[in-house]
Structure formats: C-alpha cells, structure tokens
Amino acid sequence: QSVLTQPPSVSAAPGQKVTISCSGSSSNIGNNYVSWYQQLPGTAPKLLIYDNNKRPSGIPDRFSGSKSGTSATLGITGLQTGDEADYYCGTWDSSLSAGRYVFGTGTKVTVL
C-alpha cells in the first residue's frame, strides 16, 4: 500500500524520451527531497537521482529529475535497450508520529 503513485508502465522506441510521474502529498514529496531508483532485472536498485534533480557520479545526463508541489518526474532521453528496467521514486514521509521512508508503486520501462 504505497503512498506514492506511479504509472505501471511506459514505453517508447530507442532514442526517444519517456517521463515517469510520481504523485504524493504534502507529508512526503511536498516537504521532502525525492530520489529515483533503477532496478534492472535480478539486481538490487541503483540510485539515479537524489535531492529532486541531482545525479550521482557516473549517472549519464540522459536521466533528469524535477519536482513541483506534491509530484515529481523522472525523464529519460535518448532511450536505450539497457534502460529497460523498473523505476521507483522514494522520499521521506512524516505524516505519522514517527517517520518512515516511502517508495512509489514502480514503473516498468519498455524499449520498443
């Protein structure tokens, strides 16, 4: 029962662009930094974006992140077959008396 909503799947041809939305509320995205993770089949998740729009060292600039209000978006340009994976957003949530980290429902990216 994730509190962050993502589309189940998105797809595009190689070289094209896709965007993945992540919808939350004021208790999570609205007041905290958002991160994005890529999970290739059979592997552990990998950090793609942190603090809404920052890329860790080694992550190509084809990946970008943005945040507006209670929603965040991951963009992938120049889509490659190696980008086929599940993508998750994540952020801290402070709606309860204790904190918790929450993940999005996940989006499967398919390269046509």
Add this chain to the structure above:
Amino acid sequence: EVQLVESGGGLVQPGGSLRLSCAASGFTFSSYEMNWVRQAPGKGLEWVSYISSSGSTIYYADSVKGRFTISRDNAKNSLYLQMNSLRAEDTAVYYCARGPPIDYWGQGTLVTVSS
C-alpha cells in the same frame, strides 16, 4: 568503494525467527543512517526500518512493528535485523541500504517463510 553485504537469510517456518546481518565497508559506517528495505517476489520495494547513525533514533514500518528489531554495531561496521514471529507475507529479498538519501544498496538476502 562502498560495499554492503547482507547475510543470514534462509528458509524458516511461520512463527520462527531469523537474524539478518549487513557488513559495511568502504565508508565511515558510524557517520551514516541505515535502513532495511525488502521486496517480495514480483512486487515493489517496501521500506522496513531505519536507524540513525548513533542508533538513538529508530523507525519501523507498521507491517513489522513489534516483531522486527533493527540495531547496529558501529565498532564492527555492521547492521542487523532481528525478525521474530515471521509470517508468510514476510517472504522477500531483504536489502541493507545506506541513507537517506538511499544511495547504496547491498545485493540482498532472500528470506522465505514457509512450512
């Protein structure tokens, strides 16, 4: 190089217990917050628990509160998860993860709860 290596997973009967460990290296473990995150077969990521760098602040997901206990030993660069009263729905790959922001993940250890 940052490394997180989980161990301790396996097959356990419903109602049983298991203790997971995570060995950290390549960074100053005592300076970082840590988490356990799990992923049931074919499902999404679920955050399980958080512990501050000193161990003074701890949070749990409602689904494990009262059954799981997170702890750390900064002298041994290790993170732990004691899991009691295990249920079938606890079956998952359990990841040790540094953060937030969660920037490094271990390779995961599989916990299977079944009779």
